Amino acid sequence: MKDQIKDKMGTTGLIFNEPLLWEKGSPGRKGLSLPRRDVEEAPLDDALAGDGPDFPDLSELDVVRHFTKLSQWNFGVDSGMYPLGSCTMKYNPKTNERQASIPGFAGAHPLLPESLSQGALELMHDLQGYLGEITGLPAVTLQPAAGSQGELTGMLIFAAYHKNKGQQRTKVLIPDTAHGTNPASAALCGFKAVGVKSGPEGILLPESVAELMDEDTAGIMITNPNTLGLFEDNIRQVADIVHQKGGLVYGDGANMNAAMGIVNFGDIGVDVMHLNLHKTMSTPHGGGGPGAGPVCVTPELDPFLPVPRVVKDGKVYRLVEDYPLSVGKVHAFYGNFSILLRAYSYILSLGKDLKTASQYAVLNANYIKEKLKSHYHLPYDRPCMHECVFTDKHQQEHHVATLDIAKRLMDHGFHPPTIYFPLVVSGAIMIEPTESESKETLDQFIDAMGQIAREALECPECLHESPQFPKVRRLDETAAARNPCLKG
Numbered sequence: 001m002k003d004q005i006k007d008k009m010g011t012t013g014l015i016f017n018e019p020l021l022w023e024k025g026s027p028g029r030k031g032l033s034l035p036r037r038d039v040e041e042a043p044l045d046d047a048l049a050g051d052g053p054d055f056p057d058l059s060e061l062d063v064v065r066h067f068t069k070l071s072q073w074n075f076g077v078d079s080g081m082y083p084l085g086s087c088t089m090k091y092n093p094k095t096n097e098r099q100a101s102i103p104g105f106a107g108a109h110p111l112l113p114e115s116l117s118q119g120a121l122e123l124m125h126d127l128q129g130y131l132g133e134i135t136g137l138p139a140v141t142l143q144p145a146a147g148s149q150g151e152l153t154g155m156l157i158f159a160a161y162h163k164n165k166g167q168q169r170t171k172v173l174i175p176d177t178a179h180g181t182n183p184a185s186a187a188l189c190g191f192k193a194v195g196v197k198s199g200p201e202g203i204l205l206p207e208s209v210a211e212l213m214d215e216d217t218a219g220i221m222i223t224n225p226n227t228l229g230l231f232e233d234n235i236r237q238v239a240d241i242v243h244q245k246g247g248l249v250y251g252d253g254a255n256m257n258a259a260m261g262i263v264n265f266g267d268i269g270v271d272v273m274h275l276n277l278h279k280t281m282s283t284p285h286g287g288g289g290p291g292a293g294p295v296c297v298t299p300e301l302d303p304f305l306p307v308p309r310v311v312k313d314g315k316v317y318r319l320v321e322d323y324p325l326s327v328g329k330v331h332a333f334y335g336n337f338s339i340l341l342r343a344y345s346y347i348l349s350l351g352k353d354l355k356t357a358s359q360y361a362v363l364n365a366n367y368i369k370e371k372l373k374s375h376y377h378l379p380y381d382r383p384c385m386h387e388c389v390f391t392d393k394h395q396q397e398h399h400v401a402t403l404d405i406a407k408r409l410m411d412h413g414f415h416p417p418t419i420y421f422p423l424v425v426s427g428a429i430m431i432e433p434t435e436s437e438s439k440e441t442l443d444q445f446i447d448a449m450g451q452i453a454r455e456a457l458e459c460p461e462c463l464h465e466s467p468q469f470p471k472v473r474r475l476d477e478t479a480a481a482r483n484p485c486l487k488g
């Protein structure tokens with residue numbers, strides 16, 4: 001089995017151990033030469049005297065090799081498939097990076113007067129229009145810096161809307177298949193998050209919502225597609241129930257790469273929705289940002305959007321603060337502009353093919369689902385959207401758990417998928433191949449997952465010892481989190 005893996009991927013490669021910089025070099029070694037002194041040598045004054053910081057003595061080459069080696073310990077979507085469900089780790093075309101570094105944009109100061117930033121303002125104005133068209137919700141703010149901040153902005157809009165009607169509602173309904181940030185955002189805004197159980201098919205049942213929806217409930221937050229990768233088929237009926245009681249519908253659109261050009265969220269009853277530009281629209285993400293989580297709303301909610309807003313006034317673009325019902329400002333200046341630039345470039349470069357991208361995202365996930373369902377337990381066996389969720393139920397009979405399967409995948413050269421999420425299924429393995437992987441890569445992944453399933457039958461203990469080939473083998477996860485060892 002081990003030999004098979006080695007032959008196949010050649011994953012181990014030339015990976016060098018690398019000590020800390022403090023353990024490298026030798027006293028007196030130098031990374032640069034200063035020009036010859038042309039003044040008399042003089043002692044430092046008292047404040048600066050002493051031993052100084054404990055910097056190691058290194059040459060330029062020591063430093064270059066050190067950081068180059070560390071960079072090679074990394075794994076990213078530029079190195080291989082990264083099927084991390086819910087995160088959309090797709091490949092971002094380099095051309096969008098190039099546009100983001102055009103000097104006129106990259107060097108623009110956010111305090112430049114409007115007259116000197118017409119290009120940037122026009123770009124933001126047009127991007128708002130495109131996002132409005134893609135979601136079917138035409139009023140847009142680009143300010144929020146992340147999906148979760150978009151959610152908070154949406155909740156502020158819920159509160160402002162009800163307040164403007166002279167009401168103060170206290171609760172928000174959140175299905176058990178929602179992303180974890182949803183209840184957190186509702187709570188941060190002062191609402192009580194009320195859980196809604198989804199039905200046997202993994203999607204919301206209108207009757208469960210009808211039972212809980214009342215006139216003290218500000219609305220519902222629906223992740224759609226939900227965290228099981230399933231489309232909420234009953235969303236129109238659910239929206240009607242919520243609207244009848246005066247509530248609003250929030251759509252978590254972080255996974256819009258499943259629905260671009262296919263679903264009009266305005267038509268299916270969503271009032272407020274955020275997008276994750278750093279997932280769907282070509283910004284590399286991870287490590288905490290930066291990102292962008294624009295919020296799109298119905299015309300009725302337009303007056304509540306954050307300020308300043310970019311508006312077109314005749315032929316001129318302006319930043320306008322004068323919206324008395326606005327929830328205010330949610331980000332310094334106008335949001336993370338360079339992320340907006342990448343999204344704009346991504347949308348223009350794909351045009352109508354945005355829809356094709358979504359179709360591939362859905363096709364790829366369904367392909368994996370169908371190919372792997374004979375090996376792994378599929379709790380909801382129905383067409384999925386951009387991701388599919390398996391569990392370790394069959395492998396558990398042989399004492400092999402989701403964690404072992406995920407670790408073994410590294411031996412095959414794949415980044416593990418998201419595991420133990422969503423919480424509604426036990427031992428979840430959540431796979432999002434994204435639209436950017438080829439059929440050959442998907443087949444290799446399927447083959448690796450198939451081999452792992454066979455190994456679980458034949459040699460369960462081998463899986464407990466995985467991964468075998470990466471530089472760092474199985475870690476004690478608890479100790480690793482509690483006492484991180486940051487040395488190589």
Ligand SMILES: *Cc1c(COP(=O)(O)O)cnc(C)c1O
Pocket residue numbers: 086087145146147148149179181223252254255276291293
């Ligand atoms: C990623 C994600 C979020 C949170 O987005 P951040 O930009 O990480 O704050 C919210 N909802 C869903 C469904 C997501 O996948």
